[in-house]
Amino acid sequence: MTTFCVRCGKEGSTYESLCVECFRANNRFTKAPDHVDLVQCYHCKEFMIRGKWQKVTLDEAIRDVARDALEVRRGALVTRVRQEVHPADDYNFHVTMHVYLEHSDLKIEEEDKTIVRLKNGVCTRCSKIMGSYYESIIQIRGRERKLTEAQKERLVSSIQDKVQEAQDENREMFISKLEEVPGGVDAYLSSISLAKAISHDLADKYGAEVKESSTLVTQKEGRDVYRVTFLVRLPSYLRGEVILHKGRPHLVTSITSSKTKLINLKNHEPLLEGNMDLREARVIGKREDVLEAVVLSESAKEVQVMHPRTYATVELRKPQGFKVEGDTVRVLLFEDEMYLLP
Ligand SMILES: [Zn+2]
């Protein structure tokens, strides 16, 4: 069966009832709009492309939105687009597109032009930050005493590192506010799960206790929206300090999220206690309270030292396994008694 072109009558293969020449001459396969808007976040400079905020270069963004704006006739398949971008000024870019298409067994080339206009906007993330958006607060406090400046700095930088790590995976993770308050630091975070992970991480690192509480803030689309606060309470003692526990001085040798290792200074016996059992413990000697005492003589069971304050001679019973190294020993004075430190 022979076919012919309905327009010119030429016999041969036809495309939608037209011969190749008439089909090509009477059809456009692509169309570009006069202009396309490209929205850039004013704050973080990211671009809105295909409904998503993306971190790409201006040139990539212009090419992407111009290409996306191209309308293609049904049945045609774009195989390649070559683009030339010419800035008219800082906000307007002329884009010429050489489009290569296939339609049935035909190869077609067309040229389209559009103007990409750069517009300022604010991405969802920045608008949340600008509006001080937060879902969760981490409150860091010392149990009895105030946190030192060095402690605060260390804690804040641990939080910042963790948030940065999370942000590399998900850009909705951020700190909206960091605030020094009496007794500690408050960190406002964009995500409850992130705040939870960080709180527990701090607990593990510093032997802290975490208390979680939530308040209903509002209802959104029939759903309750909660704000969750994590109270991270650091223990009242630090490693290397001496605490009073069950009426006796103990040296703190290590702290984990649930347990603390101690050495009883009376007999130098090690002890592992749950942090909860040490809530009442009181620090009686900080690191700077540990003194050096000159050793005068030593026997199998005792060591004779000079009192670092009164210079009187004091006899101390040596706890099991205690060894004198050098001409001094480390001691702590507490309630008229002198304790040897391991
Ligand atoms: Zn024809």
Ligand SMILES: [Zn+2]
């Ligand atoms: Zn932004």
